[in-house]
Amino acid sequence: MRAGSLAAVCLSEIPDEPLLGRNSAGVVCITRSPRPGELYEHHLERLAWADDMVTHHGLRRALRAADLESAHAAGQPSVIGGVEGLDFIEGKLERLEEAHQRGIRSAQLVHYTPNDIGDFQTGVVTHDGLTEFGAEVIRDCHRLGILVDVAHATEQTAKAAAKVSTKPLLLSHTALAGSQAMASTRLAARCVAPDHARAIAETGGAVGIWAIFENLDKYVEGLKEMVDVIGVDHVCVGTDQQVVPGVLQDYSQWVNLIAAMLRGGFTSQEAGKIAGGNYMRIFRTAVE
Known part of the structure; x- marks a missing residue:
């Protein structure tokens, strides 16, 4: 980061990482269903890994915009805590609040594993977009101060998220x-598609x-x-x-x-x- 004059990056953990592999076409996919609690456990392990990065490798954690500004001014590499897929919450919104307390400031709703939030681009459509629980997740992210990321979400899911959201989406x-x-x-x-992108921009x-x-x-x-x-x-x-x-x-x-x-x-x-x-x-x- 110093060599590239880069002040901050989003360091995203991947809760469903233990399930991922590649199919015959070389495309990432899940290889099995998660055991109950498995993805939450992996999520906690990766949070601990991020804590170690901050403690022992000369990084700062950016929790608000002022932290990014000071990182840029000081030339001090900083990380924004992110999570790629909220599969670990397993219907428990309190886990989202726990993640915020541990430094997560960017949350991607879906990844490669089916969850109860919404549909993802490379999976089978089961929810026809964003679920009501998914809408609750977005509203809770807004309340807590977590940037909502709709990467991997289907166009229908992303457009529904845009209708629910009262803050900018990523x-x-x-x-x-x-x-x-x-x-x-x-x-x-x-x-x-263009309309998919426009929904986010709007x-x-x-x-x-x-x-x-x-x-x-x-x-x-x-x-x-x-x-x-x-x-x-x-x-x-x-x-x-x-x-x-x-x-x-x-x-x-x-x-x-x-x-x-x-x-x-x-x-x-x-x-x-x-x-x-x-x-x-x-x-x-x-x-x-």
């Missing part, structure tokens, strides 16, 4: 469906473009594709770090991305919005 990592710039179609099911939120492009110039093209749909004020970077193929395998490469954005025609103001300003705006609104 769709942290995706690309525009039919992207001409993306290197691989392997994750086409995880891309979003909440005042932002859509993060992941780094699944063959080079940085193509990545900039991918950013432009989404900007053309929802505007520069609603696009951000969502690397989904170390996904293969991907052009940002290490945070030290971040400065090269900024250079590519400027080279590709973005102004310095536009690059600043995409590289952090837009996220900062919705983070501030969501957590405070």
